[in-house]
Amino acid sequence: MDSRGRFCMAVEIVAISPRHVLAYGKKWLKRSDGYYYRRYRVGPRKANKKVTEYLHREIYLREVGQIPDGWLVHHRDEDKGNNDVSNLELMSRPDHNVFHSTGRPTTDKQKQAARENRSNEWAKQAWFPCVCEWCGKDFQSRNMSEKPRFCNTKCRDKSRYRTDPRRTYAYQKARRLQSAG
Secondary structure, eight states, X not given: OOTTSOOOOOOOOEEEETTEEEETTEEEEEOTTSOEEEEEEESSTTTOEEEEEEHHHHHHHHHTOOOOTTEEEEETTSOTTOOOGGGEEEEEHHHHHHHHHTTSOOSHHHHHHHHHHHHHHHHXXXXXXXXXXXXXXXXXXXXXXXXXXXXXXXXXXHHXXXXXXXXXXXXXXXXXXHHHO
16 A cells, blocks of 8 residues: 555566567557657547557556646656656656756856867867778878778769679770670
């Protein structure tokens, strides 16, 4: 029993794959941001609309009670995969926004300073010498997470088109000479 005298049972959530769980007899998919959700259609066939339900909201509704309009279900530990009833709490939208914006720029002046700081960080990055695989031209790039192979999109596209040996210029020229001679 909870503090209000209602019977509460623990929610059984079973992982059926890395991205899917089973709760309340329904299959829930994990989004890239960590929330579990499910979508389904409601209404007559031609006029039906898609409905999206989130697992943390469903758990709160079934275990605690109604969610008033304009209120959000917040994860206390900010782990969206932890949908335990004790980890969920109601927050008004303004309070939720303030909670998640602490330490982030909120005024226009702060946002402008953050933009300038990001652009300065990009400008401080070093240039690395590279050689184009297609045309052999030397060029410079800041992207070293994966070394760039081509100096521009034209060289990249040409290399994609000409990876088939029957499409290369040398092959085509040899074929023309062979048929002419």
